[in-house]
Amino acid sequence: xxxxxxxxxxxxxxxxxxxxxxxxxxxxxxxxxxxxxxxxxxxxxxxxxxxxxxxxxxxxxxxxxxxxxxxxxxxxxxxxxxxxxxxxxx
Amino acid sequence: xxxxxxxxxxxxxxxxxxxxxxxxxxxxxxxxxxxxxxxxxxxxxxxxxxxxxxxxxxxxxxxxxxxxxxxxxxxxxxxxxxxxxxxxxx
Amino acid sequence: xxxxxxxxxxxxxxxxxxxxxxxxxxxxxxxxxxxxxxxxxxxxxxxxxxxxxxxxxxxxxxxxxxxxxxxxxxxxxxxxxxxxxxxxxx
Amino acid sequence: xxxxxxxxxxxxxxxxxxxxxxxxxxxxxxxxxxxxxxxxxxxxxxxxxxxxxxxxxxxxxxxxxxxxxxxxxxxxxxxxxxxxxxxxxx
Numbered sequence: 001x002x003x004x005x006x007x008x009x010x011x012x013x014x015x016x017x018x019x020x021x022x023x024x025x026x027x028x029x030x031x032x033x034x035x036x037x038x039x040x041x042x043x044x045x046x047x048x049x050x051x052x053x054x055x056x057x058x059x060x061x062x063x064x065x066x067x068x069x070x071x072x073x074x075x076x077x078x079x080x081x082x083x084x085x086x087x088x089x090x
Numbered sequence: 091x092x093x094x095x096x097x098x099x100x101x102x103x104x105x106x107x108x109x110x111x112x113x114x115x116x117x118x119x120x121x122x123x124x125x126x127x128x129x130x131x132x133x134x135x136x137x138x139x140x141x142x143x144x145x146x147x148x149x150x151x152x153x154x155x156x157x158x159x160x161x162x163x164x165x166x167x168x169x170x171x172x173x174x175x176x177x178x179x180x
Numbered sequence: 181x182x183x184x185x186x187x188x189x190x191x192x193x194x195x196x197x198x199x200x201x202x203x204x205x206x207x208x209x210x211x212x213x214x215x216x217x218x219x220x221x222x223x224x225x226x227x228x229x230x231x232x233x234x235x236x237x238x239x240x241x242x243x244x245x246x247x248x249x250x251x252x253x254x255x256x257x258x259x260x261x262x263x264x265x266x267x268x269x270x
Numbered sequence: 271x272x273x274x275x276x277x278x279x280x281x282x283x284x285x286x287x288x289x290x291x292x293x294x295x296x297x298x299x300x301x302x303x304x305x306x307x308x309x310x311x312x313x314x315x316x317x318x319x320x321x322x323x324x325x326x327x328x329x330x331x332x333x334x335x336x337x338x339x340x341x342x343x344x345x346x347x348x349x350x351x352x353x354x355x356x357x358x359x360x
Contacts, residue, residue: 006117038176040138
């Protein structure tokens with residue numbers, strides 16, 4: 001992974017970690033349920049966005065590389081589809 | 091919220107926080123992309139499960155209470171549907 | 181269900197049926213994959229929107245009614261949560 | 271698309287069309303809401319499964335082909351990620 005992408009992903013993960021701690025505080029202080037739900041929804045979205053960044057990076061480098069090299073392409077393709085499948089939960 | 095439910099939710103949130111830190115470590119150590127994706131998928135599922143617990147609790151107490159009291163029921167119902175709508179992202 | 185809501189839902193279902201037939205034609209005529217995917221995504225969204233309308237209607241009438249009558253409320257609540265759970269697929 | 275895959279996809283689409291008509295009948299005959307919701311959930315899942323089949327087929331042939339030919343690969347990759355992004359709705 002390129003250093004710049006890695007830093008971008010780590011920043012997002014740190015923000016998600018902060019959001020999870022924020023939700024813990026909200027639950028502790030008995031914040032209004034609907035507000036907590038909104039925060040959880042935003043954690044879900046943020047996690048899915050990081051997943052998409054990783055998916056792009058993986059496809060762009062790892063999968064594409066394997067196809068260009070003509071080596072291990074089938075395996076990489078299958079793995080990619082499996083990852084997408086788990087994410088779509090279909 | 092009942093003390094027992096609160097503790098249950100806090101435990102789950104702490105586990106999610108740990109998972110997010112785990113993903114940071116994986117990215118740091120350049121773990122295999124597909125494994126990181128699997129972990130992110132598990133954070134998404136765990137967050138949605140906490141949201142569902144909160145949704146149940148909120149509906150069971152807050153919404154039901156408002157209907158039983160005959161006060162603020164319409165508002166609570168609308169709020170609940172809005173929360174579900176945001177979660178389904180429809 | 182009120183006649184007006186029923187008509188609204190039936191109209192949406194007929195539109196979804198038309199979209200599904202449209203996708204069949206696209207596949208038949210070997211339309212570009214990404215365009216077919218976009219159409220399928222729109223069927224998914226439209227189906228979820230109908231589900232949300234039904235969920236609102238059900239909660240507003242059936243669940244709320246049971247709570248107001250003080251009869252069968254627990255069962256209705258559980259059923260509602262089960263339906264939401266299956267929809268969120270958590 | 272291979273003839274066998276096409277037939278498989280068309281069969282699934284016909285089944286989805288039948289399910290959508292089934293839901294119309296259920297609404298017409300005022301079936302129980304929760305049962306209608308279950309049917310709609312099954313339409314959503316079935317549509318997502320067809321989308322995944324198309325996504326696999328598209329990646330396997332169109333995207334992979336472009337990479338192997340060394341022509342239009344960037345564009346295909348971007349298009350693929352856009353399609354996944356819309357499906358994940360992130």
